[in-house]
Amino acid sequence: PSVSLSVMPFLFFALLTTKHVTYSPKSICALKGSTVIMDCTYSYPAGHTVQTAFWTKSLPPAAGVEPPDLLDDPEYRDRVQYLRDKSCRLSLRDVRESDQSKYYFRFITDKPGGKWQGTDGVYLSVTGLQVEVPERVMEGDKVTLTCKTTCRLTDRTSFTWYRNGASLSSSTEQLYVQSASRENRDRYSCGVWNLFSPEIPLDVLYGPKSISVSISPSGKIVEGSSVTLTCSRTSLVTKGENFTLNNISSVNSEGYKCKSSNEHGEKYSDAVTLNVLYPPKNTSVSISPSGEIVEGSSVTLTCSSDGNPPVQKYTWFKDGGSSPVGSGHSYSFTLDSESSGQYYCEAQNEHGSRGSEAVLLNFKSTND
Template sequence: MAPPLLIFLIMIHGVCSQKENVIYSPSHICALKDSSVIMNCTYTYPTGHQITKVFWTKGPVKGVEPPDLSEDPEYSQRLQYLGDKQQNCTIRLSHVTLKDSHEYYFRFITDKPDVKWTGIPGVTLNVTDLQVESPERVTEGDSVRLTCKSSCTLTDRATFIWYRNSQPLTERRDRNNELLLQSVRREDAGRYSCAVHGHNHISPAVQLNVTYSPRNVSVLITGSGEIVSGDSVTLICSSDSNPPALNFSWFKGGTFVGSGRIYSISKISSDDSGEYKCRSINEHGEKYSDAVTLNIMYPPRNVSVSIIRSCQIWAGGSVTLICSSDSNPPALNFSWFKENESSAVGSGQSFSALQSGRFYCQAHNQHGSQRSDAVTVTVKGHLVILYISIGVVCGAAVIFMMLVWRIRRMKKRNDTHESQMVDSRPPHDRHKACDVELSDPVYENVTADQLDDCKSELDSSVYENLPHNNKRL
């Protein structure tokens, strides 16, 4: 008999004697959940014996015959014996679960009742799943490291695969179990999981939360179409931020007008027209929306009439009236009325009043109409008479000038003839001739210029007796 200490040392290495021996390689296995595990095993038995049964078992209980796992319902469909009854005792255990973590042994029985053998110690199997370890929250721009962890070091060399939102990150297939995201972006947020290449098991997903300041801030105007004075209008501010923005401010131009995500205006008026924008704030920063314009439509108001006195009043005795109003859209339709008359007397923004009276205009757009106050127009008749008089005077002046031109032509012709006659007479005859000529009816209407040659020869009494028309000339 060998000393007890020697027997103990031999059993630690899987050997009981030189005749019976079971060797496991490796003796410790770390397997991934849902994978298949090969337990390599060789054995020897005494010469002259015949093997009658070989099987694998687990957790032997003292005084109880070890159970055959191939007969256990939990293992029967998953356990496959790959060895023989000579030397090889290898098995494959498929679809391992966390419950399969045990120490397993090989046992053989010979035809000799006293020769039964269990290879102790056996193969220790640890089944592990995968877990992603990452910070719960990171801020945009930070670097973050995710780790794919297992409860033991996998026996097989593993290549890790990473998934975001169930989609593989094909550009990130690392041999180590870490995923490094440098300068993380909001697009990197999502649910991350990991797996080992060649295996079906995927870890539970872990949410990576990337926080960032507001962006894509915008204003939504409820309703559609035109906003008419008197309507109720609601503006809604929306933004993309993490954590969600809870602080909203509203501005008209550069003036603060309200707070809250929703800004409402009841019975809106034209005074509310203008550009509006909102500001969204969270713990990481703030951002303004683009401005939106509220264009409030309203019917004509402040309708008034202006009187324009122009030179036309001299030409035709009329007064021009102009109608003006404040409306949106601008009024394009104008009607003119004479007070106490139901029918319109004109249309268009301007109107020419040809008679005296009180007139008013009415401005229209698609949202309504409004009339002006009446104005008094006085068209004076003597202006028309004056115009006629001026026309008569101007016509007479033209006729007069034509007459003067004709007389002068006659004077030049007569002067030439007279000069010839006077030069051939004595001086006393010349006076007489002038006397005779002036009394001639032909010269009854001569001009003052024609009398110049005779004035020196006429005495005052003769000049006084000239016809009245000649003296006026």
């Protein structure tokens, strides 16, 4: 019987300990920088008078040792406020990440054993705001941005969205961008009350655009020189940007274009043609009329040559002589014994000259 009498008071005290402080709610999610309110109610037996009431982050470490009061903690004393009535309300302003913890209300009366602390406590989770964007955004995509927190905010919340610092009309945790564009380079942030997330750029991926080829050196390109073609673009390419042609010749005059590609697409430039300048080449003489020519007939010799710029001067020579016998693209005369012989032409432009092989002009005598 003596044992049962000693156990019953202990059980009765334990029940008082757990029932005399009630927290509501028992968990809170708050934003960094905000003010949070923790609420509880407490009661005590008739005849008791409360001497001390405070909030703490600790349970009693040992019998006879009181946990520390938040008002005595330099990290809290300037940020907490108590309402010392039957509604034990704690106000904590400028919430910090380091404030994430469980908080307990404790009170002590003037009677022996009159110490109560609700062991459930209030757990405070602390979160910031962060704009969440899709991992991959292509130009033209419809994009959903989300204002994220690491815990669900306890208070019903209206969100504010900002683009490049200007507020938008959306008031929910999600913002819809109808068509992503690389041109905008927009930065987005979200806010709750007067607390804001960092600005996040919307990085839009796109394939190469505005591809063009430039020629270096600019100006005249003379046969035998070197030319570098450079591919310009508005997106990174996967191959080299430059293509160099050494000892360039007239056969290199065809059109060139470059292809720029990345993981999001590819695009070709317009073709560019190299205007390669070179002296006359492939110079030759043609005879009109062709075939057998009768003495006294009119003959026309025509000089043909390929050059860039085009041949500017044609000169005619006879029988290997150094003095010209005529000039111009064509040379006409009457064929007789004086004018028969070997003829060749020389074609010339600003980059050089080239002579043709000689052609032999004979005639058929009218006496034959």
